[in-house]
Amino acid sequence: MQTSKITRIAVVALVLLFLVLSVISCSTHVHTHGHHHHAPGKKIPPGQAKKMNGDQSAKAYAPGQQKKR
Template identity: 50%
Template sequence: MSKYTKYIAIGLLILFLLTSLLSCGVVYTRNNSSSGKIPPGQAKKMTGSKSAKYYAPGHNK
């Protein structure tokens, strides 16, 4: 094996290791019992609406 093929092999190994490390991802999930739902009154306050009936389930028209 020549000197240059040894450097190429080491470079490819480093490239493979960097690629495998950078391709890993972490997924964060939030597991609340309310699952992100907020009461209609709070949604009204957040949006500045005058009525909360548009945010109540079953009362959307």
């Protein structure tokens, strides 16, 4: 009778240990899809600025193509 109590306690302890380890090892990953929003002070790449304004060429938005006045 004594051995069956010890065996039952051992089985319950192992099941609880398994459940605790299962819960602890869980992790979540957040995946974002969609457009990247640019921060207020950050430059937008020339190609993206062209698309936003509906122009045919990104040349006007490229920093190396800006004429000095």
